[in-house]
Amino acid sequence: MFTIHGNSSSRFCDRLPRRNFLKVGALGFGGLSMPQLLRAEAENKIGSSNKSVIMIYLPGGPPHQDMFDLKMDAPVEIRGEFRPIATNVAGIQICEHLPHLAKMADKLAIIRSMVGAKDRHESFQCMTGRLNERNPPGGWPEFGSVISKLKGTTHPTLASYVNLSPKMKHTPYNFGRSSFLGFGHTPFMPIGSVKEDMVLNGITTDRLADRKTLLASIDRFRRDVDSNGVMEGFDSFQARAFDILTSSRMLDALDLSSEDPKLRARYGKGTEKEQGDAAPRLNEQFLLARRLIEAGVRVVTLSYSFWDWHGNNFKIAKENLPDFDQALSALIEDLDQRGLLDDTTVIAWGEFGRTPKINKDGGRDHWPNVSCALLAGGGMKTGKVIGATDRLGGEAASRPVTFPEVFATLYHNLGINALTTTVSDMTGRPHYLVDDNFQPMRELV
Numbered sequence: 001m002f003t004i005h006g007n008s009s010s011r012f013c014d015r016l017p018r019r020n021f022l023k024v025g026a027l028g029f030g031g032l033s034m035p036q037l038l039r040a041e042a043e044n045k046i047g048s049s050n051k052s053v054i055m056i057y058l059p060g061g062p063p064h065q066d067m068f069d070l071k072m073d074a075p076v077e078i079r080g081e082f083r084p085i086a087t088n089v090a091g092i093q094i095c096e097h098l099p100h101l102a103k104m105a106d107k108l109a110i111i112r113s114m115v116g117a118k119d120r121h122e123s124f125q126c127m128t129g130r131l132n133e134r135n136p137p138g139g140w141p142e143f144g145s146v147i148s149k150l151k152g153t154t155h156p157t158l159a160s161y162v163n164l165s166p167k168m169k170h171t172p173y174n175f176g177r178s179s180f181l182g183f184g185h186t187p188f189m190p191i192g193s194v195k196e197d198m199v200l201n202g203i204t205t206d207r208l209a210d211r212k213t214l215l216a217s218i219d220r221f222r223r224d225v226d227s228n229g230v231m232e233g234f235d236s237f238q239a240r241a242f243d244i245l246t247s248s249r250m251l252d253a254l255d256l257s258s259e260d261p262k263l264r265a266r267y268g269k270g271t272e273k274e275q276g277d278a279a280p281r282l283n284e285q286f287l288l289a290r291r292l293i294e295a296g297v298r299v300v301t302l303s304y305s306f307w308d309w310h311g312n313n314f315k316i317a318k319e320n321l322p323d324f325d326q327a328l329s330a331l332i333e334d335l336d337q338r339g340l341l342d343d344t345t346v347i348a349w350g351e352f353g354r355t356p357k358i359n360k361d362g363g364r365d366h367w368p369n370v371s372c373a374l375l376a377g378g379g380m381k382t383g384k385v386i387g388a389t390d391r392l393g394g395e396a397a398s399r400p401v402t403f404p405e406v407f408a409t410l411y412h413n414l415g416i417n418a419l420t421t422t423v424s425d426m427t428g429r430p431h432y433l434v435d436d437n438f439q440p441m442r443e444l445v
C-alpha cells in the first residue's frame with residue numbers, strides 16, 4: 001500500500017511488494033478501499049460546487065477570557081495579565097497578543113457565548129456538532145464526512161474531505177474516524193495517523209515540500225508497478241484510485257516549494273515540537289489548507305497546538321497566541337486576496353473554555369459553561385461580536401450560541417438546509433444534520 005511516513009524508527013521495504021500494491025487505496029481510512037469510495041461517489045451522482053470549509057481545532061480548550069473576551073473590570077485573580085487592544089471595528093477589542101487578527105476584525109465574527117459543551121477532552125463535539133452519547137449504529141459522522149456524502153468531490157483526482165491533523169497522544173483529541181456513512185467518507189489524511197498506511201517509497205512528511213524528490217519517488221513507484229504488470233486488470237475505479245494517489249493535482253496542493261517565500265514567511269513556521277499530548281504548532285498547515293481548498297477540496301480540518309493550561313497560563317499563552325495570530329490571519333488574508341474567502345468558511349474553536357478564576361499554579365482549569373469561537377468568510381456578515389458573558393466571563397449573559405447552531409450555519413454556507421436534509425445510518429434510519437431543529441445563526445446569514 002501507499003505510505004507517506006514521518007520520521008520513525010520503523011523500517012519500510014525499499015520496493016513495494018505486489019501483495020501490498022493490490023491494497024492501494026487503503027490509505028488509513030480505517031480499512032477503506034479507495035476503489036469502494038470511488039464507486040460510492042459515482043453511485044451518488046452528486047453535483048459539485050466551490051463552497052468549502054476549513055475547521056481549525058484547538059485541542060485542550062483555549063482560554064476565552066485571555067483571547068477574545070478580556071474582563072478588565074473583574075478582580076485581578078480573574079482578569080489576568082493581558083490587556084485588550086482596539087481592532088479595526090469600532091467597539092471591538094481583543095487580546096494584545098493577537099494584533100494581526102485585530103487589524104482584520106471586519107472579516108471576523110467572534111462568538112463569546114458558546115454553550116452546551118461537555119467537560120471532556122475530545123474533538124467529537126467540534127467535529128460532529130453532536131453529543132458523544134447515544135450514538136446511532138456506526139457512530140455520528142464528522143462534518144467533513146457528511147459533506148463528502150452529500151456533495152461528493154469537485155474533481156476525480158481529489159478527496160472531498162482532507163484531515164491534516166497528526167496523530168495525538170490523547171486519543172479523544174483525534175478525529176478522522178469512520179461513521180455510519182461508511183469508510184468511503186472518512187478523510188484523506190496525508191500527514192496524520194494514515195502515515196503508517198501510505199508510503200511514497202520512503203518520502204517523509206518533512207520532505208513533502210520537496211517537489212523534485214516527491215516526483216522522483218512517484219516515477220520510481222510507477223516504474224516498479226508497470227514492470228510487474230500490476231496495472232493490468234485494474235477496473236476503472238482502481239485506476240482512478242491510483243490516479244488520486246499520484247495525480248499532479250493532489251501533489252501540487254501538498255507541495256509548498258512553489259509558494260513565494262515571502263508568503264510562506266507571512267504564515268510563519270511555529271514549531272514542529274509536539275505540544276503537551278496534542279499537536280505541534282505547525283503554521284504551514286494553514287497554508288496547506290488554503291492550497292487544498294484552492295485545488296478543490298471541500299473540507300479541510302487541522303489541529304493546532306495544545307491549550308489545556310492548568311499552570312503557567314500566561315507564559316504559555318505568550319508563546320502560542322502570536323503563532324496562532326500569525327497563521328490564522330495569514331490564512332484569512334490569503335484566501336481574501338485570492339478571491340476565495342466568500343466561498344470558504346473558516347472556523348477556529350476548542351472543546352470548552354477555561355475557569356474565570358486563575359488557580360494557584362497560575363493556570364485556568366476546565367470550564368464547559370461558556371467558550372468562544374472565531375469564524376470568517378463563507379459570505380457571512382462579519383465584523384461583529386455575537387453574545388456576551390457576565391462580568392467574570394463565567395456564564396453567557398446574552399445570546400447563548402449552541403454547537404448545532406454553528407453547524408447549521410456551516411451547512412447553510414455550503415448550500416445545505418440542515419433542517420430538511422437527512423443522512424441515513426446503518427439501519428436505514430434517516431437523521432437530520434443537526435439536533436433539535438436549530439436554524440443557522442441569524443446574525444451571520
